[in-house]
Amino acid sequence: MQRFEGYAVLITGAGQGIGEATARRLASEGARVLVTDLDGERAARTSATIPHSAPFACDVADRAAVEATVAYAVEHFGALDVLVNNACACTADTPLFEDQPDDTWQRDLDITLTGAFRCARAALPHLAKAGGRGAIVNIGSINAEADFGNHAYSAAKAGLASLTRTLAADAAPRGVRVNQINPGTIRTPAWSGRARQLDALAGLYPMGRVGTPEDVAAAVAFLASADAAWVTGTTLRVDGGLMAVNTGFARTRSFNDA
Template sequence: MMRFDGYAVLLTGAGRGIGEATARRLAAEGARVLVTDLDGPRAESAAAGIREAGFRAEALACDVADRAAVEAAVAYAVERFGRLDVLVNNAFSCHPDPPLAEDLPDDEWARDLDITLTGALRCVRAAMPHLAAADGRGAIVNIGSVNGEQDFGNHAYSAAKAGLASLTRTLAGQCAARGVRVNLIAPGTVHTPNWSGREAALSKAASLYPLGRVGLPEDIAAAVAFLASQDASWVTGVTLPVDGGILIGNVALRGVLKRAWRGGEG
């Protein structure tokens, strides 16, 4: 299915993981994609892989904490593709929590919010005039997290993702009249390169998911493709969990209660 013939797409944080998988998916469906990442060589490697597969991709280093860099990335996409139809905000920062909340450093808190939340807003501000001129195809897909919906740790990252979900709703209300849809995907645990060396933890986490596994970047990419496409032309302002069912209940607690009712020790 070629849902994105003629589309131009800019993705942030797309050098690997969810961003790279999403760039590949949209390119495979006909889009011309600009892969941006803080790590320029990583962005180029991802774009080269897409081109080797026979699809169209460009690459550019972009720090979403730098307004000038964001504006340059949007300008580059429009220059190369002649238009911009879709923005995928995937860049994020996540520092591990200290044992005590009072020990959370100000700079780590500020960095996570600046990249994850304010960085997305910088991209929206730069891209919006072009998305509004995209003949009704303009769409923004923000990559949030189940951390923005429930407690899974990481104070700053979770606050930023919750803020991104709120920003998605307020932008959707404001941008609808301009023909631009704004939605958010809230992934659960996804096996990305960020988990390298911690596969044992992923295996344990999988048992807590109702669907019995952690996610793959391609699971999220498929959801992005839906929300960015005209298949979702009457969908805006939503948070779509793509989470293996983790938000529907507490699997570990359910197991304890089940064993208790069966006469076990729990």
């Protein structure tokens, strides 16, 4: 089904992982995709394998770079219909909270939250011209909802959920929808070399596995498409049921019942 025939899409952090899978999914449904990444060479390698796509280096922490990226998308495709804010930064916590330095805290917020703001600000005027099919999909995290570590990253993702709601209200009269996806653990290159940890985490998920980038890409495709024409300001969990069930407690309850 070609739900995105004629659509022009910009995806940040699309050189690998969730962003790459999303680019592939939307392109497979007819979209023309601007594959952006901080690493321009990685964006180019990924774009070379995706039909109807083009690469562009973009640092979402740089306002001028973001505005140049959006301008290129509009020039290259003739329009912009969908923005997917996927770029993020996640710095490991210090052993003691009080040792967290300002620079790493600021970096996570600047890329993960303010970067999405910069992209939305630059894209919104163009999305508003998309004839009612304009959409922004923000990639959040279940870290926004509960403690899974990473103070700065979690705070940034929680802020992104708030921005999703407030921007949805602001953009709705202009025909632009804004939604967020909160994934659980996803098997991406960020987990490279930690297969045992991923296997251990799988047991915590009611569905018995961690997620794949394609799981998230499918959700993005729904929220970005006309199938979600009356959905805005919402956050969709793509987490294998993790936030719905305390798996450890459920196992203890089953043991006690036995």
